[in-house]
Amino acid sequence: MFIDSVELTVSSGKGGAGAVSFRREKFMPKGGPDGGDGGKGGDVYFVVDKNTHTLSHFKGKKVLKAKNGRPGEGRKKHGKNGDPLVLIVPPGTEVRDAVTGELLLDLINDGEKVLFLEGGKGGKGNWHFKSPTNQRPTYAQPGLPGKTVQIRLELKLIADVGLVGFPNVGKSTLISVLSNAKPEIANYEFTTLTPKLGVVEVSEFESFVMADIPGIIGGASEGKGLGLQFLKHIERTKTLLYMIDISSYRDPITQYKTLKKELNKFSEVLSKRSYAIALTKIDALSLEEANEKISKFLESLKLKQNSENRYGLDKNYRYFLQKKDDIDIEKPYFVFPISAVSNINIKPLSYALYDLVKMNR
Structure with a gap:
């Protein structure tokens, strides 16, 4: 079961009380105070x-x-x-105050161990209070109380590339072909109900992490569909890949503008991230019809088709690719027609995405 938000009340341990005791042994009827100290309360990590x-x-x-x-x-x-309380969380977990919403911890690095609440100190035993004027102290310190905090844990997945698109545009198919992820795939909308991560291996020593979230529909920023609930999982990504179904009854430019609008409403920062566009299911159209739609889409975004082909793209289809030494962050880095099923431009897509990820790193 995928759960990405929980509320908890966590407490560190109370310190043990110091002891009031006097040494009583044979031949030492009036031994001095020997009450030991209380133990420290357990910490929260x-x-x-x-x-x-x-x-x-x-x-x-x-x-x-x-x-x-x-x-x-x-x-x-x-x-x-006292034994400590150790809370194990995945990378990308935020710890927030459940009352104020204040960010207390942002846990990103694997293996990181952070002290969150310190346990109460143990009280001193009565032997600490012995003095020339008080040789029989009959009191000791109580242990100090622990600390209690109401917190909310929120998981925001860490990925290099976040996939954004309407339901059933081929996001799950693409991530299953490019990476080691095995999401559920079916020919109906909202197949993806939870975010998925996959590692895309570009070469033996080069890779990046891709995140697939449930499809976004118009009005997602107002709570419609599932997209809004999971948009936070691509907040950490530096690169977005807009996936536009070119064979859909929805006009491609309408899809794109709707997605940009919903992302902007959710987070202006997220909507301004570096991005690229994949026109999916290109194999569902004839070559002539596909190129006509691609040209129309590029014209609507005021992008000129170019002939530079450093990634080995299929030359039968039109596309857009920015020059590597003259990047305009206001424009998509590329617009590639692809088909994950027919393996059209899939390898070039992974190479181009990796270059964009490297630029953002």
């Missing part, structure tokens, strides 16, 4: 683990608490420290 991909292990848990420190004992015995 967050640990980032890349082998964890969801917050589902927190499902059904509302209150999580570290162990309290044990009280001290006679003979100056120190109480046992």
Whole structure:
């Protein structure tokens, strides 16, 4: 089950109380105070683990608490420290104050271990309070209380490229062909119900991570469909790939403008990221009809078709590609016609996306 947001109340442990004790042994009837210190309360830590991909292990848990420190004992015995509470989260998890929404931690790096709440200190035993004027102290310190915070964990997946498009435009098919991801694929809308990550291997030593989210429809920024709920998962991406179904009953330029509008309403920063466009399902049209639609789409965006072909594109189809030494970030880096099913321009797409990712890195 994919869960990307949970609310929890977390507490560090209370410190153990110091002991009030006096040494009582044979031949030492009036031994001095020997009450030991209380143990420290358990701390609360967050640990980032890349082998964890969801917050589902927190499902059904509302209150999580570290162990309290044990009280001290006679003979100056120190109480046992409380066991810490270790919360394991996937990379990309934000820890926010559930009341104010303030960002407390942004956990990104695998293996990172962060102290979140410190446990209460243990109280001092009565032997600490012995003095020439007070040789029989009958009091010790109580342990200090732990800290309690209401938090909300929000997972925002970390990827290099985020796929954006209407439902059933071929996002899942593309990520399954390009990467190691195995999403559900079917010929109906909203097949993708949860975000998916896949690693695209460009060469033996070069790769990037691609994120597929549920399809976006008009009005997504107002809560329609599933896209709004998962748009946060591409907030961290530096590169967006708009996927436009050229064979759809929806006009390609209408699809593109709707997607740009919804992303802009959700986040102006996200809508201004570097981007490229893939015109999908090109094999569903005849060559003449496909090129006519491509030309019309390029004209509507005021883009001129060019003949530069550094990625080995299929020369039967028209396309747009910016010059590598003269990049205009206001324009798409490329507009490629593709077909994941027929393997048209799939390798060139991965090479071009990798170059765009490298530029943004």
